[in-house]
């Protein structure tokens with residue numbers, strides 16, 4: 098028996114863990130209490146032995162021998178040599194015939210899988226091949242908090258300083274399920290006296306013990322955030338000094354074209370654009386240099402945040418107002434009573450939340466999937482960020498902090514792309530500020546390029562995990578696109594429904610069979626400074642290989658070894674960790690990780706401002722304006738109006754037992770939640786004649802799904818919340834698999850109406866209806882399940898047992 102310290106990499110929580118191996122089998126995974134994230138753990142981590150030793154695991158490379166769509170793919174076991182040769186040859190052919198960008202790469206989420214182990218290397222391969230295009234869930238996952246927030250803060254939103262915070266605002270984020278290490282830290286902060294505000298249509302997790310639970314109507318978050326901010330501004334409940342000195346609120350905006358009032362000044366480097374603020378005390382304009390982030394000459398003692406100023410420009414009068422006033426006016430359009438009618442959150446609670454944010458700081462905040470899966474995701478995220486900026490806590494102790502992390506050399510390989518190639522990313526022309534700026538593409542853009550060669554042909558896909566047929570919105574052209582590809586190679590531990598369309602499937606080693614580098618565990622100073630090289634505890638099952646090994650082998654076959662350390666993975670790892678000053682051997686000697694003595698810089702903006710074009714928090718974004726988007730958050734006309742046919746707001750969430758479309762085959766997890774469920778309120782249930790446990794049909798304009806009814810009063814009015822990601826069977830429990838045309842939440846969400854900045858889809862707040870269904874006589878199910886709608890036959894060839 099051996100015990101190996103490491104961490105569970107199955108989700109973003111990355112809980113410190115100890116694995117027990119007996120007679121060549123992983124038998125137990127339990128928390129490592131000495132690890133910075135070892136205080137939390139969940140059922141999925143404990144069930145890891147079931148994942149590692151599952152009969153369903155892919156164990157050999159498998160090549161399709163029959164046409165796509167055939168119920169029998171005719172999977173043939175092939176050697177790695179044949180598999181790698183096939184993949185490299187197809188990539189080469191496609192690049193030669195149609196350009197390297199005709200090969201798309203795919204990657205699953207590092208927040209809900211262990212693909213973080215190889216995330217950088219997978220991107221490096223795409224870039225070395227010459228393709229910018231990576232199909233990834235980011236627009237419905239982390240983009241808004243990690244990248245979109247740069248539009249406001251010039252950085253990601255940072256992480257809550259749980260040890261020092263006075264008030265936490267969790268908006269569309271339920272860490273009890275999705276990030277137990279955070280939930281634990283938040284619960285400790287609460288015990289210490291910090292306040293907690295949760296904005297969520299469901300009273301789930303910490304919402305149950307929050308000081309305020311705002312049961313927002315799904316999709317109406319933007320209005321709510323503006324209303325709370327408006328209340329703070331009206332009552333003077335904000336940090337005026339911070340807003341005046343560290344946001345671009347004082348900068349004057351022209352009423353004619355909405356751009357900043359600017360002047361040209363001559364400077365040693367040539368003409369320079371300076372912006373203007375109004376110094377109320379001195380009754381003069383003050384010129385602000387956005388490059389240095391400082392006023393030229395004497396700074397105003399009190400730059401105006403409100404008022405009207407008329408300035409002269411080449412003999413013409415130009416009316417200007419401070420950017421902050423534009424924001425204040427926008428917020429004032431949503432007084433609490435109006436916002437209450439729109440969002441379902443009582444006006445009194447809006448006022449109380451504003452008061453709490455002002456009186457119990459420092460305020461830290463986090464928003465995640467509840468926000469990023471909306472058609473107004475970017476503006477909603479900005480509105481929440483600005484609301485928190487009013488408190489002055491951003492970057493301060495107890496606010497959102499960017500704790501120092503072990504420095505690594507970047508391996509993403511953007512520098513390997515030919516010049517301007519990133520500009521060819523699918524979707525870049527339509528959404529230049531969104532994920533496409535990093536090469537990340539949506540299923541819609543991918544399918545259009547495959548089927549219509551728009552804007553150019555995409556002919557191949559090499560995907561490392563991911564299950565877009567279940568996790569992207571309803572993209573009617575995705576299924577035909579997957580069939581139409583010249584080649585599709587999918588690397589995974591399991592054969593998921595999307596991978597069923599592959600020409601070749603590559604078996605991936607589970608995270609317990611490979612190493613993984615983690616530089617920082619995103620939890621306070623100790624967690625953030627923790628460097629760890631997780632060790633494999635078992636040899637790869639069957640012939641499976643790590644994603645990184647597959648990438649290196651393909652790079653070699655493609656003649657790209659020079660960009661991959663001559664094919665030497667250890668050399669690559671040494672390069673990555675070089676800046677930490679810790680050697681590879683030392684890391685290997687300390688599988689539990691090494692704490693680095695890194696110092697957190699609070700309020701880093703004091704040294705070099707914020708990383709935005711004005712060097713300040715951008716209440717007003719000229720970048721958005723120049724892209725034809727709203728410079729301050731603005732609710733658009735409701736693009737998803739309710740109707741008589743679809744009078745309810747549909748939403749979704751994660752459940753503790755599964756990550757997305759994974760883990761439903763693992764008995765200890767599936768046993769806890771055997772069938773897809775939908776939550777609805779008691780009044781609605783009564784109106785619709787639905788009882789607990791009834792099968793119901795949820796319908797939207799574009800699709801329908803079935804689920805079992807769960808009646809609960811912990812839900813916003815007129816909202817229902819259904820689960821996604823169902824397909825797998827669990828033979829050990831006699832539980833069936835599910836046909837994705839009848840049980841797929843995402844089939845209800847059209848992909849045509851999305852956030853104009855990021856491409857995010859309205860998975861939350863989609864108009865729908867619900868009705869009880871009288872089941873047809875049970876079909877002959879594959880397994881005896883008692884499920885009246887189970888799939889009768891599976892096209893999945895159960896390849897793991899090939």
Ligand SMILES: Nc1nc2c(c(=O)[nH]1)N[C@H]1C(S)=C(S)[C@@H](COP(=O)(O)OP(=O)(O)OC[C@H]3O[C@@H](n4cnc5c(=O)[nH]c(N)nc54)[C@H](O)[C@@H]3O)O[C@H]1N2
Nearest residue numbers: 205206210211212234238561562563564568588757758821
């Ligand atoms: N309705 C609805 N849809 C959603 C969401 C929602 O909340 N509601 N959430 C969205 C979010 S936040 C995300 S991130 C996406 C996730 O979307 P996907 O990335 O498509 O995630 P999964 O469905 O979990 O599919 C993961 C696949 O990758 C495989 N895999 C796991 N680990 C590895 C690994 O280390 N290497 C390789 N090669 N494969 C691996 C798994 O076996 C599985 O087949 O879904 C999005 N879709």
Ligand SMILES: Nc1nc2c(c(=O)[nH]1)N[C@H]1C(S)=C(S)[C@@H](COP(=O)(O)OP(=O)(O)OC[C@H]3O[C@@H](n4cnc5c(=O)[nH]c(N)nc54)[C@H](O)[C@@H]3O)O[C@H]1N2
Nearest residue numbers: 208209269270271275315316465466467750751756757861
């Ligand atoms: N167990 C488990 N953990 C996971 C994952 C998983 O699949 N399973 N996935 C990982 C990944 S990839 C991600 S991105 C994170 C996401 O982590 P979270 O953001 O915490 O995930 P969700 O549960 O999807 O959404 C958070 C909350 O948003 C609420 N919500 C729904 N609609 C709305 C709305 O319109 N407005 C607001 N304000 N809230 C709304 C939901 O009720 C839910 O409680 O979790 C990670 N951790």
Ligand code: SF4
Nearest residue numbers: 105108111112139142
């Ligand atoms: S929360 Fe669960 S799945 Fe996520 S890292 Fe921790 S133990 Fe693993």
Ligand SMILES: [Mo]
Nearest residue numbers: 206208238239
């Ligand atoms: Mo995600």
